[in-house]
Amino acid sequence: MRLILLGPPGSGKGTQSNLLQDKFGIPKISTGDILRASVKDGTELGKKAKRFMDKGELVPDEVVICLIKERIVEPDCEAGYILDGFPRTIVQAEKLEETLAEMGQDIDSVIDLVVDRKELLIRLSGRRTCKNCGAMFHQTSHLPKVAGVCDACGGPLYQRPDDNEETIVKRLEVYSKETAPLREFYRKRGKLKTIQGRGGMDVIFAQLCKMVS
Ligand code: ADP
Ligand code: ZN
Numbered sequence: 001m002r003l004i005l006l007g008p009p010g011s012g013k014g015t016q017s018n019l020l021q022d023k024f025g026i027p028k029i030s031t032g033d034i035l036r037a038s039v040k041d042g043t044e045l046g047k048k049a050k051r052f053m054d055k056g057e058l059v060p061d062e063v064v065i066c067l068i069k070e071r072i073v074e075p076d077c078e079a080g081y082i083l084d085g086f087p088r089t090i091v092q093a094e095k096l097e098e099t100l101a102e103m104g105q106d107i108d109s110v111i112d113l114v115v116d117r118k119e120l121l122i123r124l125s126g127r128r129t130c131k132n133c134g135a136m137f138h139q140t141s142h143l144p145k146v147a148g149v150c151d152a153c154g155g156p157l158y159q160r161p162d163d164n165e166e167t168i169v170k171r172l173e174v175y176s177k178e179t180a181p182l183r184e185f186y187r188k189r190g191k192l193k194t195i196q197g198r199g200g201m202d203v204i205f206a207q208l209c210k211m212v213s
Contacts, residue, residue: 001026001080002105003212004087006182007113008175009168010120010127011197012204015136016113017084019205020212027076030084031064033134034071054161056170058178061091069099080108088179093186109212110186113197113204117172124168128157 001024005013017028035053038046045063052059068086071077087093100106115123126139132155137144144151162171186192193211197204 001212002083002100002107003080004083004107004110004186005085005113006110006179006186006192007197008115008120008179009171010124011113011115012201013084013113014134015201016111016205016208017082018135019201020082020208023209024080024082026080026082028082028084029068029071029077029086030134031059031067031086031088032084034067035059035064054167056162056167056174058088058174061089061095064088065092065095068096072099073103087182090181090185093182107186107191109193110182110191111208111211112183112192112194114194115197119198120172121165121168124163124171125165127160127163129160129163130155131158132156 003020005017007013014030014032017030020026021028035046035049039050039053040046049059049063064086068083072081087096096107123138126141128137128139128144129135130137130150130153132150133153135150135152136142137150137157144157148157149155150157162168183192195204195207195211
């Protein structure tokens with residue numbers, strides 16, 4: 001099973017793809033996570049990517065396309081994978097389609113998580129992320145058991161540098177302009193499925209599972 005999770009920043013792609021990964025035993029591939037790991041490791045790629053990420057801009061297409069091409073040929077991807085945060089531009093979607101065709105593969109479904117802007121702003125500005133495992137919490141709606149500590153792994157929680165108001169607004173703008181057109185791209189290919197991303201994550205996950213299996 002090969003899935004793409006579409007949806008704006010804060011729509012819950014990360015949360016839902018973690019749940020899918022556990023349920024179906026296929027890896028979640030998040031370009032955001034891969035890029036953040038490179039930033040943390042201080043690699044050349046990380047240094048280059050950080051400049052774009054901190055401003056809420058997209059990292060250049062050729063960089064992320066290259067990352068994805070390397071990742072989907074790993075042995076753990078044989079039974080499928082969940083793409084979270086890729087593709088994010090039409091160019092990325094076209095390249096992915098081309099690469100998969102060469103491999104004799106195709107995407108099964110593209111899930112669009114729909115959440116209104118007001119809710120996205122609340123979610124992102126209060127978000128706290130585990131530095132260690134990427135688990136997500138929220139200042140008011142989903143507090144960890146111990147303040148500042150991840151429930152899942154005990155790692156420290158932090159506010160992502162791009163989760164500040166100014167950068168959030170920029171990321172939402174970039175989403176509308178660059179990524180939202182992918183809905184039409186995948187609708188034309190009969191792959192687009194829409195889910196209302198408001199409500200409990202378990203309810204959304206149940207709907208998602210019904211849609212893909
Ligand atoms: P979110 O969806 O909450 O904005 P991500 O972790 O998916 O967060 O992405 C964080 C940042 O990483 C993006 O704002 C962008 O700078 C960069 N990034 C991630 N995926 C891509 C991609 N496919 N193309 C370009 N840039 C990307
Ligand atoms: Zn953690």
